[in-house]
Amino acid sequence: MYDPTRLAALVAVAEAGSITRAAERLGYTPPALSQQLAKLERETGATLLVRSHRGARLTDAGELLVARARRILDEMERARHELARLAGLSGGTLRLGTFPTAGIHLLPPVLSAFRRAHPDVELAVANYEPPDGISAVAAGEVDLALTHTYVPAALVPLPSSVSAEPVLVEELVLITAPGHVLAGGSARLPLSGLAGQPLISMAPDLPARQGVEAALARAGATPSVLVETPGYALVCALVSAGLGVAVVPEMVAATAATPVGTRRLEPGELRRTISVVHRSAEAAPAVDAFRALLRAAFGRAGQHRHDSGPHRES
Incomplete structure (x- = not known):
């Protein structure tokens, strides 16, 4: 089975006419997109693109695969919408709190991934200088917030209704x-x-x-x-x-x-440990989906979790 991400990359090149323009559309660098296309060619065992200084054109094999890929991607998009409706991710608003460094350098790519996966969920972002985001989550002002703690520093106890997950x-x-x-x-x-x-x-x-x-x-x-x-x-x-x-x-x-x-x-x-905080007992599919994207984006963060994140009050 072919990787859907690579199929989407091939379709993007077919529509844009060049790897550079397709990379801009998808948020890749041109070398990264070229690597994805090379892997797809290895998967298929066929040359899919002919590259030149004017751009890239599809071979006959590439034309055939693009036609099938469009159908596959359309079906996957329909399935995603149907699953989102079942999971409660077909509407509503996800309210996020952040602080400036995370808001500028960490949050945008995760928000982009969330928007691509759940386009029907509205997004609202507010700025909270830590530890104010923790209080905002506990008070219901936002659904989750990025906050930070420093070592060495006095521990910041969490309200009993709030949980924290270190991400970086x-x-x-x-x-x-x-x-x-x-x-x-x-x-x-x-x-x-x-x-x-x-x-x-x-x-x-x-x-x-x-x-x-x-x-x-x-x-x-x-x-x-x-x-x-x-x-x-x-x-x-x-x-x-x-x-x-x-x-x-x-x-x-x-x-x-x-x-x-x-x-x-x-x-x-x-x-410094950057953590995401959320209300512990609240069932919120959008919050869970966003936390999963954070974990995927910053999955190596747990190396120092034992003593550097916010701690719950006992």
């Missing part, structure tokens, strides 16, 4: 201005190496950051600029301008809009 664990890393002396080298930098460094301090009055700020203070980092409201974009911009160094999640460093140097820290115990 990331280290905190040092960011500096490009060319900064601490950005050089591939070895991890001990926290003691921050002694005397001017530090862009990230909202130390927030419970989530208090443990991290305390660890940096013990290492001798000297507060230089205090960013009193949560805003990693501002922190990165100040670091890039040479006003100090900062310790931020890996995702923040990798997606900074301003140029920064990055270095891992020793012993790597500073971490």
Whole structure:
């Protein structure tokens, strides 16, 4: 049996006339789409496309398979709609809470996958700075929310009606201005190496950051600029301008809009866990479907779940 995703890729190329345009339509990179098509050709044992500088055209075998693939994909779409109606996913609204980093860098691809799978469910997204999303879920303002905790930090107890599932664990890393002396080298930098460094301090009055700020203070980092409201974009911009160094999640460093140097820290115990929270006893097919997509997208997150996620109050 042929992979439906690869059949859809072939149909997209047939309709778009080129791998590049089909990749844009499907959300792939052209090399990734080419790999899918090559696998389909191996599955069929036939050459399906002829590639040229002008695009890609179907061979006779490709034309035959596209005609059958359209029928198969149409039937699968009908089956998906019928199953969605049975599962309670044919309407209604899924209300999501998020915080800025996750909303920008994690949520969009999962929302896209959910929309493709369940186009009849409306989506509503609201911003909640952690841990406010937990309260919003408990109060019924949203159906689920992405939130985070830091290590080290005091544990945030969950209301008895709410459950949390970690989806991503990331280290905190040092960011500096490009060319900064601490950005050089591939070895991890001990926290003691921050002694005397001017530090862009990230909202130390927030419970989530208090443990991290305390660890940096013990290492001798000297507060230089205090960013009193949560805003990693501002922190990165100040670091890039040479006003100090900062310790931020890996995702923040990798997606900074301003140029920064990055270095891992020793012993790597500073971490952030991103979790999805939902109401425990509520039967909600849309929530379950969304959580499943999160697990599929970030399935390696469970490596550090034992001590880094929100904890339920006992």
